[in-house]
Amino acid sequence: MLRIEHLTKSFGGKRAVDDLSLRIAPGQIYGFIGHNGAGKTTTIKACCGIMSFDSGEIYLAGRSIKSEPLECKRVLAYIPDNPDMYDFMSGIKYLNFICDVFAVPRAERQERIHRYAGLFELTGDLAEPISAYSHGMKQKLAIISALVHAPKLIIMDEPFVGLDPVAAHKLKGLMREHCDAGGAIFFSTHVLEVAEKLCDMVAIIKSGRLVKAGTMDEVRGDDSLEDVFLELEEE
Amino acid sequence: MLRILIRAQVQSVLASLTRSSRGKGLSLAAAGLLIVFLAAVFLFFFGFTFYALALALPGMGLGWFYFALAAAMAFALGFIGSVFMAQQQLFNARDNELLLAMPIRPRDILGARMAVLLLLDYALTLVVLLPAGAVWLAVAGGTLSGVIGFVLSALLLPLLIMCFTCLFAWLLALISSRMRRKTLITLALSIAFLAAYFYFYMNLQRLLTELIANSERIAGAFVAVYPLYAFGRAALGSWPHVAGFAACCVLPFALVCAILSRGFLAVTTRRGAGKKLVYRERALKASGAGAALLKKELARFGSNGMYILNAASGTLFTVAAVAALFIYRVEAAALLAALPEGLGAGVVTLALCFLTAMDFISAPSVSLEGRTLWLLKSLPVPTRKILMSKVNLHLAVALPPTLLASVCCAAALPFTLAEAAAIVAVPALTCVFCALLGLAVNLRYPKFDYINETAVIKNSMSVALTMFGSWALLAAAALLYAFALRGVIGMTAYLGLCAAALAAACAGLYLHICRGGVGRFAEL
Known part of the structure; x- marks a missing residue:
């Protein structure tokens, strides 16, 4: 579903991502772990076609994000670490805008908005302007907007930040459901317990370089993910 | 502490006058010149x-x-x-x-x-x-x-x-x-x-x-x-x-x-206003990506009074001018009749062009994306379409009143058919030119590090360059005719040349946005 090959991106003279390669298959929840400034967000933004990169290639569902960005974006949903959306729109207008852009048929958008807004208990607030939303409500709206166009791949940057425990639990359920239906999820997190319980695969990035990747069992061995992560950080 | 805060405030105001987010900006001297001119x-x-x-x-x-x-x-x-x-x-x-x-x-x-x-x-x-x-x-x-x-x-x-x-x-x-x-x-x-x-x-x-x-x-x-x-x-x-x-x-x-x-x-720290709006599910209207982007731009424009008042002041004045024309139609006709033959069409066209050039709706439109820029970049829509939605917003707001005013002037005052055509065409093309120029300049000089949107709308460099740049071009065109071409070419023919030059400039700007502008947007 997502193939990153030798991705390299520099800012000024500093390499933010250095020769990074990853493969994410359909049905997988892939966790992406690293300290602050390790290169997670840069990698994620490059995968979403938001940020250009110096060398390497990224393929989504077999298509290059460089040469076919629109086709890639059609099967992709991105949830950023800070859900800044159009404050001047109401929640429902924003969701309808996303559905228009992704050409979601009317009946389906109606049904999906009803389902996901209901699930995250946001239905009653959809008429309110986004400027009136709390951080958690904005995060929920960003998640709903990612799900309404039924993407194959969802890329999330710290998706659990700002969510209440109930919403976080529901999101985990949805992530599993999405992957069981043949989709894939690539997300970054600092909450190692969540990654450990939720992910099928995990990658650890340090100073822009991939230091460990594989199935959860391969990466952690007999230790906890936290122990492995801390050990790698100290090296 | 107060001194530190004052220094930060002054720096913020100076930066809003002289700097774009990407480091390239108006020099302090140029900003000073602008202020001196206004003063x-x-x-x-x-x-x-x-x-x-x-x-x-x-x-x-x-x-x-x-x-x-x-x-x-x-x-x-x-x-x-x-x-x-x-x-x-x-x-x-x-x-x-x-x-x-x-x-x-x-x-x-x-x-x-x-x-x-x-x-x-x-x-x-x-x-x-x-x-x-x-x-x-x-x-x-x-x-x-x-x-x-x-x-x-x-x-x-x-x-x-x-x-x-x-x-x-x-x-x-x-x-x-x-x-x-x-x-x-x-x-x-x-x-x-x-x-x-x-x-x-x-x-x-x-x-x-x-x-x-x-x-x-x-x-x-x-x-x-x-x-x-x-x-x-x-x-x-x-x-x-x-x-x-x-x-x-x-x-x-x-x-x-x-x-x-x-x-x-x-x-x-006051939050919330009045009664909460409760959403009641109803049938949603679907539209294409282009229409959705334009609706989004219109929603942003309509939500900000400062944006409307500052960036669309030309539209407000144009509407007022149309009303004034109907009230003072006889006086306006007399005034035109007093001008040397053929000059009336030029004066009316120039006035309409200046009015439409007061609109700079597209000039802060990229900067106003601010922290939501990621959203546009992540959409499966060609960048050209995203950028054109900003031009279309400008045209949707500014072009109808400009056309209305032009048609009213052409109909209410005694002009020949060729003069009337020029009076309608040149301001309309100026409006399109200003829309494209504003976007092109804003792509070159975007500003995302603002404290509030008013700073971008009122003080940013793209706005100043677009407005004063288009005014300067109009003034240059008028002076060129007044001092060099008046005895060489008739007013109607000159207006026709201006229309052709504007059409060519619009085409050039459009191509520039579709090529360089798209690349520039990707870099932001």
Whole structure:
């Protein structure tokens, strides 16, 4: 579903991502772990076609994000670490805008908005302007907007930040459901317990370089993910 | 702490004038030149007004009234010029919460913001009082005590203006924090201010004549407004009135500072307005990506009163011009008939072009994406379509009134068919040109590090370059004909050439946006 090959991106003279390669298959929840400034967000933004990169290639569902960005974006949903959306729109207008852009048929958008807004208990607030939303409500709206166009791949940057425990639990359920239906999820997190319980695969990035990747069992061995992560950080 | 905050505020204002987010910006000298140009225009305007007054009033023994009028004008300009900025800076700044979370006293935050506003009030006051003082000295002469009294009073006046500015801004913030239709309030108030200003400006000559004719009666009324009377007397060297005026300025200013510092936290942290809107599910309307993007742009435009008033002022004036044309149709026709043959079409076209060039809706449109830029970049829509939605917003707002005004002018005034076609085509093409130019300039000089959107709409470099750039081009086209081509080519033919040049420039800008602009957008 997502193939990153030798991705390299520099800012000024500093390499933010250095020769990074990853493969994410359909049905997988892939966790992406690293300290602050390790290169997670840069990698994620490059995968979403938001940020250009110096060398390497990224393929989504077999298509290059460089040469076919629109086709890639059609099967992709991105949830950023800070859900800044159009404050001047109401929640429902924003969701309808996303559905228009992704050409979601009317009946389906109606049904999906009803389902996901209901699930995250946001239905009653959809008429309110986004400027009136709390951080958690904005995060929920960003998640709903990612799900309404039924993407194959969802890329999330710290998706659990700002969510209440109930919403976080529901999101985990949805992530599993999405992957069981043949989709894939690539997300970054600092909450190692969540990654450990939720992910099928995990990658650890340090100073822009991939230091460990594989199935959860391969990466952690007999230790906890936290122990492995801390050990790698100290090296 | 206060000093650090003031420095940060001043840096922010200077940066908004001279810098874009990507480091490339207007030089300080260029920004200074721009300010000097605007100040010169105002100085000339007020100089003319005060010259007429200085010739009449001293002879009637109403010298104090001259200065009282100057103070009233400075007060009006200072108040109108800073009240909306005060509301944005004091109560709606994006970094209010950030600063309030720091170990800084709210009154220091307020103090720093007020200090910058006070500087603005000083600048605006100077624009009125400098010509007033200079004209008085040149026409009526002056004494040393009079000059000192005038300078002291001039230094004190901005404090009084600040009192009213801050209280009104506080009231606006309080009302708008409780109301949903904030844009409507801002629009209504601003249009009322503008209407009053233009009424005054259009009737200046008549008002001045009436003022001079009835000066004794009006001066009598001014005596009742003690601060104005005191200012007038102080400027003639009356020390008791200097002290009286100082008390009128300093005491209310201190009181306002005390009141605001008590209410600052409450107003800035107020959340929610009125009754909560509850969503009731209903059938959603679907549209294509292009229409959705345009609707989004329109929603942003409609949600911000400052955006509408500043960036679409040409549209507002065009609508007013159409109304004026119907009222003064006979006078306008007579005026055109008095012009040398063929020149009428050029004058009308130029006026319509200037009006449409006052619109710069697309010029801050990329900057206004700010923190939501990621969203546009992540959409499966060609960048060209995203960028054109910004041009389309400009055209959707500005082109219909421009066309309407052109058609009305062409129909209501006596023009030939060829002249009428030029009157319709050239302003319409100018409108398209301004839309494309604004976008191209904003892509080159975007600004994302603003504290509030007003800074981008009013002070950013892309806006200044687009507006003054298009005005300069129009002026150059007019001067070229007036001084070089008038004897060589007829007006209708020249307008046809202008239309062709504009069409070519539009095509060039469109291609530039579709190629370089798309790449530039990806880099942002």
